[in-house]
Amino acid sequence: MSQGSFVFTPTALRSLERDKELLERQQYQRRLTTPGASSYFLRKEVRERGLASSHRSSQPPAFMCQDPVVQNALYTGNLEAVRQLLSKEAPVNLVIQPQGGDMIWVKEDGLWSLTYEQDLTTPLHITAGRGFTECLKHLLLRGANVDLAPGGTTALHEACQECQPECAKLLLSYGANANAVNEDGLMPLHVCTEQESIDCAKYLLQFGAAVNGRSLEEDDTPLHVASRHGLPDHVNLYLRYGAHLEHQNDEGKTPLNAACAQPQEKATLGRYCQVCQHLIDAGAKVLTEDLQHQTPLHLACKNVNPDVVDLLLKNGARVNDMCYGGNAPMHNVLKEVAYKQDHEPERVVQALLNYGSIRVWPGALPQVLKYCCARPRVIEALLNAYDRLKVTEKWVEAVPSDVFKQHQGFFESVFALTQTPRSLQHLARFKLRTYLDGRLHKVVPTLPLPTFLKKYLLLDFRDYIH
Structure with a gap:
C-alpha cells in the first residue's frame, strides 16, 4: 500500500456512515430499555454541569470500523502502518468492536453462539491503554475526538486504569476532560487504583481534576x-x-x-x-x-x-x-483467627486486652479454643486475662489431635490447670492489671521495673501457661 492511500473505498465510507447511524439507534434503544439508565444519564448531565465543551459539536463524525488490518495495526502499536492507514484522507474518529470470548444467545437461530463481542472502543483507547505514545500522538494530530466514549469510557480513563502516564499526559495536553465521568460514574482519578498510576494522578491534578x-x-x-x-x-x-x-x-x-x-x-x-x-x-x-x-x-x-x-x-x-x-x-478478631493466622492475630488480641478490652465470657472459652487453637498465642493472651480457669474435658475435646501434637507443650500446660491453680506470679500480674484497668498501656512503661517484667505485665508471650 503506497504512502497516503487508505483501505476504505467511497462505497465503504458510505457503508460506514450507515453503520454509524445504526449503531447510534441501537445505543439509544439500549439506554431506554436499561433499568435506571434514564436516571443515570440525567445524574451524569447534572454532575458534569455542562462540562461537555462546545467544540465537540464541531468534531468529525465517528465511523464504525471492522477492518482487521486497521485493528491489527492499532493493537500492535505499528506506527508506520497507523500512519499509512490513518492518513489525511482517512477518517480518524473510528468506533471499533474488538473480538473477545463471550457466549451470547442468538434468538433467530435458537442457540448459543461464540461471537466474541466486547465493548466498543476507539483507536485512542487502544493506543492509550497500551502505552503506544507515538501512535496516540499521530491520532491526536490528525484531530481525533479526545473525549469520544462509544463504550462508555474515555481514552483518558483507559490510560489511567492501565497506568500509562505519558499517554494520560498527552491526552490531557490535547484537551481531554480530566473530570469526565464514565458509564460506571467514575472520573479518571477514581480509576487510579494501582501504585504505578501515581504519575497519572499527578498529571490529572495538574490539569484540573477535582x-x-x-x-x-x-x-x-x-x-x-x-x-x-x-x-x-x-x-x-x-x-x-x-x-x-x-x-x-x-x-x-x-x-x-x-x-x-x-x-x-x-x-x-x-x-x-x-x-x-x-x-x-x-x-x-x-x-x-x-x-x-x-x-x-x-x-x-x-x-x-x-x-x-x-x-x-x-x-x-x-x-x-x-x-x-x-x-x-x-469479637471481630477472634472470628478471623482461623482464616488469618499469618497476620499475627495474637498481637491484636494482646493489644486490645492491654487497652482494657472486655474478656471472653468464661463459659465460651471452650468454643473459642476450638476455633483459635491453631494459633496458641491467641489462647495464651486470652487465658492470661483471668485469675482462675475451670478447665474441663470439653477443653481437651476442643483441640484436634493433629493441632495438639503440633503444639503439645503449650496445650499440656493449659490442661494441667484442671488440677493446678494459677501461679503466684500470674496472680500478682492479674491483680496489678485489674488495678490499672484502662491505664495499663500508659502506666506500665513508666514503672521503674526491669524490661522483662514490663513485658510480662503486658502479656508478653511465653508459649506456655502458668
Whole structure:
C-alpha cells in the first residue's frame, strides 16, 4: 500500500456512515430499555454541569470500523502502518468492536453462539491503554475526538486504569476532560487504583481534576479509592491538594474507615498501615462510625492488621464500642483467627486486652479454643486475662489431635490447670492489671521495673501457661 492511500473505498465510507447511524439507534434503544439508565444519564448531565465543551459539536463524525488490518495495526502499536492507514484522507474518529470470548444467545437461530463481542472502543483507547505514545500522538494530530466514549469510557480513563502516564499526559495536553465521568460514574482519578498510576494522578491534578470529585454510584472521593486500595503515595498526593478527610460515602465510610475495611493480604498490611498513618497525621478521626456503627478499630480487627490496630489505639480508639451487630473489636478478631493466622492475630488480641478490652465470657472459652487453637498465642493472651480457669474435658475435646501434637507443650500446660491453680506470679500480674484497668498501656512503661517484667505485665508471650 503506497504512502497516503487508505483501505476504505467511497462505497465503504458510505457503508460506514450507515453503520454509524445504526449503531447510534441501537445505543439509544439500549439506554431506554436499561433499568435506571434514564436516571443515570440525567445524574451524569447534572454532575458534569455542562462540562461537555462546545467544540465537540464541531468534531468529525465517528465511523464504525471492522477492518482487521486497521485493528491489527492499532493493537500492535505499528506506527508506520497507523500512519499509512490513518492518513489525511482517512477518517480518524473510528468506533471499533474488538473480538473477545463471550457466549451470547442468538434468538433467530435458537442457540448459543461464540461471537466474541466486547465493548466498543476507539483507536485512542487502544493506543492509550497500551502505552503506544507515538501512535496516540499521530491520532491526536490528525484531530481525533479526545473525549469520544462509544463504550462508555474515555481514552483518558483507559490510560489511567492501565497506568500509562505519558499517554494520560498527552491526552490531557490535547484537551481531554480530566473530570469526565464514565458509564460506571467514575472520573479518571477514581480509576487510579494501582501504585504505578501515581504519575497519572499527578498529571490529572495538574490539569484540573477535582480532588474531591465523587463517584455517582458510591459517592467515593479519590481519597476513598486510594485508601481502599492501600496507596500511600496517592493518599499523600490527594491530601496535599486539599482532599476532604471526613467525607462519608454511601456506606458512611470515611477514607480511614475505607482503608481499615478493605480485606488485606499479608504482603499489603504495611501499605495499609502507611495509608492510615498519613490520614491520622492529617487529622482523620478514629471514632467515626459507618452506617453499621463500625469504627476503624472494628474494621482493622476484622481484617487483622496488628500495626493499624496499634496505631488506632494509640490515637484514642475505644476498645469496647459495640457495632450494630453487637460486636466489640475483640469479637471481630477472634472470628478471623482461623482464616488469618499469618497476620499475627495474637498481637491484636494482646493489644486490645492491654487497652482494657472486655474478656471472653468464661463459659465460651471452650468454643473459642476450638476455633483459635491453631494459633496458641491467641489462647495464651486470652487465658492470661483471668485469675482462675475451670478447665474441663470439653477443653481437651476442643483441640484436634493433629493441632495438639503440633503444639503439645503449650496445650499440656493449659490442661494441667484442671488440677493446678494459677501461679503466684500470674496472680500478682492479674491483680496489678485489674488495678490499672484502662491505664495499663500508659502506666506500665513508666514503672521503674526491669524490661522483662514490663513485658510480662503486658502479656508478653511465653508459649506456655502458668
